[in-house]
Amino acid sequence: MKALSPTPAAIAQPTPQELALSGSWTARGIGAIAQQLGAPSAPSTAAMIVDGERIEALDTAGAWVLQKLLFQLRDNGIVVTTRGLRPEFAKLLEGIVQHAVDRADKPMPATSRSSTVLEHIGQSTAAVVEQSVALLGFIGESAAALARCVAHPSRFRGRPILYNIRRAGFDALPIVGLLSFLLGIVITYQGADQLRQYGANIFVADLVGLSMLREFAPLITAIIIAGRSGSAYAAQIGTMAVTEEIDAMRTIGIAPLELLVLPKVIALVIVLPLLTVFADVLGVFGGMIMARTQLGVGFGEFLDRFVTAVGMSAYLIGICKAPVFAAIIAVIGCFQGFRTKGGADSVGRQTTRSVVQAIFLVIVADALFSIAFSALGL
Numbered sequence: 001m002k003a004l005s006p007t008p009a010a011i012a013q014p015t016p017q018e019l020a021l022s023g024s025w026t027a028r029g030i031g032a033i034a035q036q037l038g039a040p041s042a043p044s045t046a047a048m049i050v051d052g053e054r055i056e057a058l059d060t061a062g063a064w065v066l067q068k069l070l071f072q073l074r075d076n077g078i079v080v081t082t083r084g085l086r087p088e089f090a091k092l093l094e095g096i097v098q099h100a101v102d103r104a105d106k107p108m109p110a111t112s113r114s115s116t117v118l119e120h121i122g123q124s125t126a127a128v129v130e131q132s133v134a135l136l137g138f139i140g141e142s143a144a145a146l147a148r149c150v151a152h153p154s155r156f157r158g159r160p161i162l163y164n165i166r167r168a169g170f171d172a173l174p175i176v177g178l179l180s181f182l183l184g185i186v187i188t189y190q191g192a193d194q195l196r197q198y199g200a201n202i203f204v205a206d207l208v209g210l211s212m213l214r215e216f217a218p219l220i221t222a223i224i225i226a227g228r229s230g231s232a233y234a235a236q237i238g239t240m241a242v243t244e245e246i247d248a249m250r251t252i253g254i255a256p257l258e259l260l261v262l263p264k265v266i267a268l269v270i271v272l273p274l275l276t277v278f279a280d281v282l283g284v285f286g287g288m289i290m291a292r293t294q295l296g297v298g299f300g301e302f303l304d305r306f307v308t309a310v311g312m313s314a315y316l317i318g319i320c321k322a323p324v325f326a327a328i329i330a331v332i333g334c335f336q337g338f339r340t341k342g343g344a345d346s347v348g349r350q351t352t353r354s355v356v357q358a359i360f361l362v363i364v365a366d367a368l369f370s371i372a373f374s375a376l377g378l
Contacts, residue, residue, distance in 0.1 A: 007056055009033050011069075017047060022054035025062030033065070048073060053084030063089075063096040138335045142265070145257040160263035168229040168264075169271030173278060175228070176221055180279035183216055184208060184286030192294040201295040205302050208287030209310035217279040218318045219366055222325035225272060226358040230333035233264055234354035237337025238347040246338075256338075265330040272326035273319050280318065313378055321369055325362050332358040 009023040009030045023029055050070065058066075073080045085093065149155040191207045237260055240246050246256050284306070291297040336354035340346050 009062065018049045018051060020054065021050065021052045021066070022056075024057040025055055025066060026057050026059045027061040029057070030062050030065050047079040047081065050080060050082045051084050052082060052089065055085065055089060058089045058092060060092070060096070063092050066093060067096045134339070135335055138338070139331060142257055142261055142331065145255060145262060149258060149262060155258060157259060157263055160259065161267050164264050164267030165271055167232075168225065168268050169275060172225060172228060172275060176224055176275050176279055177282045179220060179224060180217060180282040181286040183220055184212060184283035185290045187211055187216070188287040188290035189294060192290070196295060201297050202301060202305050204287065204291045204295055204297060205305035206309040208284060208291070209306050210314055212283040212287070213280050213310060213314045213318045215318070215366070217283050218276045218321045218325065219362070221272065221275050221279045221322070222329065222362045223359055225268070225275070225326070226329045226362060227355055229268065230329040230358045231351050231355050233330065233333030234337040234351045235347060237334055238340030238350050241338060241340045242343060242347060261334045264334060265327060268326040268330045269323045273322040276319060276322045280315070317373060317378060321366065324365055328361045328365060329358045332361065
């Protein structure tokens with residue numbers, strides 16, 4: 001049989017001083033009285049009786065509506081008396097009224113005031129200090145994991161290392177080569193006018209060789225890898241953290257640092273110097289083409305001057321920066337990945353932080369290298 005629909009709730013006013021309630025005051029039945037809640041009225045000095053004898057059913061939703069009606073009458077200065085409610089209905093209504101009174105008496109929470117500039121600086125400084133301490137701890141844990149692998153070479157995971165060498169090294173050759181080639185062209189093009197004015201066209205080899213080998217090639221390669229591989233490391237580990245794969249690895253006895261961090265660091269330390277050499281070659285080649293086009297310096301003349309002007313020290317200075325840059329990029333990417341918490345938005349946030357922090361620290365390290373080499377007379 002089909003269930004009977006509840007009788008809709010209703011409000012009647014047989015006399016100006018009386019309200020008669022009837023029907024089912026439940027979530028399904030109170031929709032019909034929405035327009036009647038503001039209808040009852042009486043003089044502000046009058047008393048009114050609310051008769052609930054014919055209420056058939058009452059639930060929490062209906063009790064809230066009834067409580068709202070009673071409060072509305074009292075707010076208009078009417079003395080309200082209820083009668084005829086079943087004991088269970090009266091008890092439910094009393095609980096709802098008491099809850100409303102408690103909420104009304106509870107003081108409102110103080111509105112949050114906007115922080116001052118000094119407070120904002122302090123909070124930002126505290127966050128930077130906390131993250132720096134966490135990074136130092138992560139570096140220490142990674143170093144301890146590396147020491148364990150050195151003590152027990154069987155713990156090194158060869159296949160992940162080779163996989164990361166391919167992904168971070170071989171797959172990055174096109175973009176690194178293209179940008180280095182274009183950078184060599186830009187450097188030569190910008191210096192061509194000045195060199196032509198003084199008849200020093202041949203010195204374009206000095207300009208391109210020293211700038212590319214010492215500074216631009218290792219720096220642009222590190223920035224490209226930070227945006228390409230560093231972000232991939234943070235996204236991969238962050239996704240694994242969100243999906244609790246890292247916790248599962250710890251549960252089955254696999255050290256996450258040995259599987260996820262060390263292969264990436266080792267692979268990047270190996271491939272970044274090789275990518276830097278590749279960037280040196282393409283950057284100098286781009287400079288040679290532009291020197292021939294803009295300054296009339298042939299390939300043979302360029303190479304003769306290049307060998308004379310650029311010593312082995314300039315080449316080695318650029319190469320020795322690459323492993324340091326690689327360690328910074330890999331460690332920052334993995335560190336931000338492990339700090340991922342929550343959902344997909346956190347993965348994106350930590351990935352962005354990894355790229356920004358890696359590039360910032362790479363530039364800082366490059367500046368420190370320049371200061372150190374200048375002090376050493378190199």
